[in-house]
């Protein structure tokens with residue numbers, strides 16, 4: 001099924017007599033059981049006002065199309081969405097709806113915020129086939145409950161997005177990465193904390209124990225106007241010197257490739273094993289890695305996001321007991337996914353709330369059944 | 374603004390209720406004498422007042438849970454209260470409700486500079502959160518003008534913003550986690566020091582839910598390192614259109630000012646008379662502030678000044694000292710007070726797409742003439758969050774009603790041009806009945822469904838946010 005309009009989408013959901021498997025570009029290849037409902041027919045930019053930093057776009061629009069349009073005006077999606085295709089070995093074209101439904105963000109999340117922080121409004125069809133809207137296209141809006149946040153990261157289980165409005169931002173004039181070589185994980189997290197706790201507005205802080213050349217590398221990113229970037233880079237270089245030898249990269253092509261390498265977890269993508277995405281407070285990052293005894297790890301968000309490559313079929317969550325946060329199983333075989341929940345199971349009172357909300361929005365339980373537990 | 378009639382059965386059980394509350398709280402934390410409950414009869418929307426049945430002042434999460442359990446079992450509505458600075462009537466009680474005030478809960482529970490967060494009890498005032506991390510040169514970014522008085526609990530409930538939210542975002546973008554007590558006494562922990570939700574983003578919907586989903590007792594907040602410095606520039610224009618275009622060009626240029634504030638002629642004149650900040654007498658005035666080191670500030674201001682010059686300003690005033698910076702901000706900061714000197718005023722809070730600014734300002738001017746009530750505009754221009762201040766005379770019969778009708782027209786205009794009823798003050802009772810102009814019945818159903826899950830008996834702050842007729846069946850089922 002591939003509706004061309006929101007009204008058609010509503011008809012399909014209303015008339016459904018069994019589970020629906022909602023599909024944007026299928027670049028996450030989540031494929032819950034059910035009749036496939038594709039969103040690709042709901043495509044196109046509804047409104048783009050560069051001077052107001054506002055973009056309204058239909059949910060099935062390819063992310064690449066949106067990024068190209070924004071780039072033509074020197075703007076971008078500030079949350080630096082990850083592209084999962086290399087990691088998952090998929091080929092589909094990521095869509096805006098998928099991005100929003102999974103609240104996908106990248107390295108800049110640590111400073112700029114997540115996808116959910118840039119979503120101004122949504123239109124969607126709930127499990128009863130009712131067309132709903134929340135939020136809008138303006139940057140400040142507290143009118144009624146914020147269902148936009150509820151929809152961000154709901155993986156299609158509360159409704160099928162038909163349209164999303166975003167706040168966008170200008171691309172910076174210049175950027176630089178301060179690199180430190182050879183740090184162990186704990187020292188790297190300390191260095192990144194120092195950088196993120198400085199007044200220099202760091203927009204990325206990542207660490208790979210095994211960098212592109214096989215040795216540890218720690219990366220701290222600065223963006224802005226040229227003079228300002230030069231100044232802050234110099235300040236950081238001095239401040240981080242106590243942790244190790246500091247280099248600076250300013251070549252635009254290398255910068256883009258380096259942060260894409262972090263964003264898309266390219267350092268782990270080619271190796272065998274399950275891949276987990278673990279969100280904790282930054283100083284717990286190395287504890288997570290130690291507890292897992294993983295085949296490989298990468299740290300983003302100053303240590304607060306740990307990507308771990310683990311033995312296939314292993315449920316790591318029990319190993320992380322006592323560390324606050326959550327672990328998402330991002331890559332695994334179909335058999336493993338059938339056994340281990342993708343998302344961290346919630347404590348009973350929270351699970352009761354989320355089940356209650358799901359029951360209200362999708363009483364028949366037909367939208368991406370089982371995807372969120 | 375209508376409020377539901379108090380339930381006589383609840384008024385009758387007051388003595389039993391008070392006894393039970395005294396059983397779980399210190400004696401002085403249960404306020405029930407009529408002379409004393411009056412202190413809780415209103416918030417900053419002072420036109421509406423009603424003393425509650427009782428007010429309680431618990432000291433921690435356990436006491437909050439005990440109070441809520443009692444009220445839940447007896448079917449008594451509860452209105453959570455922070456500092457009572459809501460401009461929307463968010464913490465206005467009904468005669469049959471209990472005010473649950475968090476004013477005694479103001480401890481800092483944990484400060485963690487390495488991980489850049491602070492955990493506080495939510496009765497702590499906004500400014501004193503920044504105060505607690507100041508010595509390490511950190512701050513909590515959302516800065517409502519009421520920050521000296523308002524509590525974090527109210528900020529979370531209203532998803533409050535501030536002058537600096539253009540760069541740093543509003544409360545929801547700086548809130549990492551909460552401890553919350555549901556109406557039946559269940560304590561839940563949502564979020565924490567880590568980023569983003571592992572499942573549904575409940576934190577996102579709790580923030581801005583105006584005290585209707587639970588009582589938030591503790592909060593984990595993101596703290597940031599202070600910038601090295603900040604400097605404003607003032608520019609005057611002879612038309613609102615041109616000022617609006619200038620704002621748009623600044624935003625497009627990639628400069629991300631921390632604030633872009635806008636004042637129109639009536640407001641400029643009033644503040645000039647009041648504060649004498651030396652503002653030019655012009656149609657529209659902008660204050661733009663940027664942050665960074667001295668050189669960085671200069672780099673950004675050069676770009677901003679070039680843009681401003683291309684729009685033929687009637688005045689461009691740079692600051693070369695802290696004193697001059699303070700003078701630039703002086704008028705803006707005293708704008709509300711200045712308007713208050715002239716008259717009683719009502720402060721609106723709609724948001725519009727920034728390119729609609731000139732049109733909306735012109736329409737407001739026309740309506741002002743039609744209603745015969747003066748209006749001044751001062752607002753956050755970078756994000757289109759308007760604060761029209763309508764002047765009226767509270768002692769003149771019919772003036773308040775006229776002012777409310779004018780206000781409603783302005784807010785509906787905001788919706789009409791693609792904006793919304795409230796950008797940061799919340800719906801409360803003030804904009805409750807206008808919700809039908811922004812949302813379909815189904816849209817409101819979807820929101821109320823969330824409350825059904827968190828508070829099935831609709832006992833928490835029940836008469837707010839949704840039009841009374843819309844929430845009626847749910848509220849009556851609760852009785």
Ligand SMILES: Cc1cc2nc3c(=O)[nH]c(=O)nc-3n(C[C@H](O)[C@H](O)[C@H](O)COP(=O)(O)OP(=O)(O)OC[C@H]3O[C@@H](n4cnc5c(N)ncnc54)[C@H](O)[C@@H]3O)c2cc1C
Pocket residue numbers: 416417452453454455456457458459460462463464475495516517518519522523524525526527528529530531532533534535536583584585587588589590709797798799834
């Ligand atoms: C002069 C002035 C200037 C202002 N400037 C701004 C501004 O710049 N930006 C802005 O956004 N607002 C502003 N406001 C509005 C107001 O200050 C904010 O809405 C503030 O967040 C309210 O906080 P409070 O502690 O006073 O909350 P209250 O008024 O006590 O309550 C507000 C809401 O929060 C709920 N609530 C309180 N505590 C809890 C709790 N523990 N759990 C759940 N719900 C709770 C209440 O039920 C109510 O619905 C201003 C107000 C004034 C008077």
